[in-house]
Amino acid sequence: MDQQKYLTNQRNKEKILQGNNLEQERNKNLQENKAGRLKKIVVPLLQWYDNNARDLPWRENSEPYAVWISEIMLQQTRVEAVKPYYDRWLKAFPTLSALAAAPEEEVLKLWEGLGYYSRARNIHKTAKIVEENYEGMLPSSFEALLKLPGVGEYSAGSIGSIAFQLPVPCVDGNVLRVITRITAEDADISEPSTKKLLTEWVRAIVPDARPGDFNQSLMELGASICLPNGLPKCESCPVSSLCEAFQQNKTTDFPVKKPKPQRKKEKRTVLLILLGDKAAVRKRKDSGLLASLWEYPNYPGELKEQEVIEKLQAKGLSPVTAIKLKKAKHIFTHIEWQLSGYLVTLDESLFSEKQVDWAEFSGGEDDFFWANSDLLHEHLTIPSAFKVYHQILLNTLQSAH
DNA sequence: AAATCGGGGAG
């Protein structure tokens, strides 16, 4: 009896296994069809690109150094936002050697406002590595590029194909959208496995001739025709006849993406503390959000005027007035700062402090550095989160003279 | 696998 039960069980297991194999086989064939469909886009896409490529600054300079800088700047950052930074950067650091020789503060200052500041630090690190290990020339293999700080799968692919004509794929958000629509692929693109799969599809079709142009044509299509949020301009698309989503009138169904976690809200109070022609700033801790950048002293919660006075008195300062400023909001990807602020003036006669050079400053969590307008303008990197109050302060300092 | 890391423009 038990024996028979066992045999039945085994047969069922085999059936299930066989079913799985059949399903896997079907999936494999389906994916090969999708990959096969993709091959047909190469020629029309390159032709379309030749006639429709935007006139972008980094397309006028094909030196690996320039390509590299542009690709890092473009990570998660819109073309329009990058343009002024790119031009200014190449003026300030025309060569990789010039960049490697610059102090990090200068590098960060040029990045001020562009966001994701670890990119700037990694660029600087990489410049030094390349000076030391590669005689000042960026390595030309995909594997070596991938090892550089700040260069991941995408950037190694884009730099490799654009600057070194390597037939390697580069898959960014644009490409994910374009490819999932053409193939009507409903796998979740926020899964790394999905990105891997699509990368292999693209790898199979990147042409040996003009790999960089082909990769750019895919991204360009995503940026100008195959738009997100369900409004693609399919009537102008050079490959709509090859697009499964378009044929099925389902372009808005792709790409499939899992919803984003909710942003946490954080109330903070920013203090503009004036001492003659100087204002208090401090340096953020060297890890986490806005690491090592400069900021105006700010504290958790929505402080009342009296609390502000007391806090400063506890630090040995002598506030004379504290005027409430307008509220502001700054949205990061995962945090929302709800800011309130005060303009505080101190009694200069009661103040004395030794001041080291700003580049040497390394105070504790809440130690102040007194910066004049020139330093704030020319040297200290203050993130955009403080822009509203930064502007108020600069105006105040200016009108006081 | 999930969280972290900026900032801004478009709808």
Next chain:
DNA sequence: CTCCCAGATTT
């Protein structure tokens, strides 16, 4: 408001 951008790295 929401979405997402020529992503990389850490946890």
